[in-house]
Amino acid sequence: MKQEQSQGLSYYRLSLLSFLKESHPELLSDIDFISARSDSAAEAYSQAIKSGLDHIYAEETANHILYEGLHFSLLDTLITILWNEFSVEIPEGEARDFALLLLPRCSDLQEKYALPDDFLNSPDFDLLYTELTGFISLYIEENGLQ
Structure with a gap:
């Protein structure tokens, strides 16, 4: 249950939800999309840090995954x-x-x-x-x- 709560309140999930609310509200009900995208962004960040990349590059990598295909609204x-x-x-x-x-x-x-x-x-x-x-x-x- 605790892991489920942390996933529900992850930085990338909250960031994506905020962005969707602002620019793509039609996607707010797509829980699978939100979960997959935020989990992939978090994993990309983690992998970038583990491979020795700095925080800025890791964040850019994660954000690229998080917002891919969503820049036009x-x-x-x-x-x-x-x-x-x-x-x-x-x-x-x-x-x-x-x-x-x-x-x-x-x-x-x-x-x-x-x-x-x-x-x-x-x-x-x-x-x-x-x-x-x-x-x-x-x-x-x-x-x-x-």
Whole structure:
């Protein structure tokens, strides 16, 4: 039981949970993913230290494993679009809640694109940004928020 509690409260698990809550809330219920990822990060850190590497390198190695594939966030993109394009309709303080409302409704758009860590720098990002902007505009119009 004590080992189970320590795994539940490990540094990497808590760090990942905090990150997911902020940028990928749709993954918060995926306990297997969270466990596997945080356990792999902790193991990578431990192995790096055991092999004589310094704390900074070990931490970088663990963080690479912990956050791999999570650097691009559709939620963060929605919030940015709301701030940039819809600040009159949706006040900045309400953008996150509104983006959370929109997030599950954007799954069709999300599935059209591969969203690797460097997606923000890809040509497809502009296309997704444009499509999301149009989607938000229609949503606001159809739901009487204008």
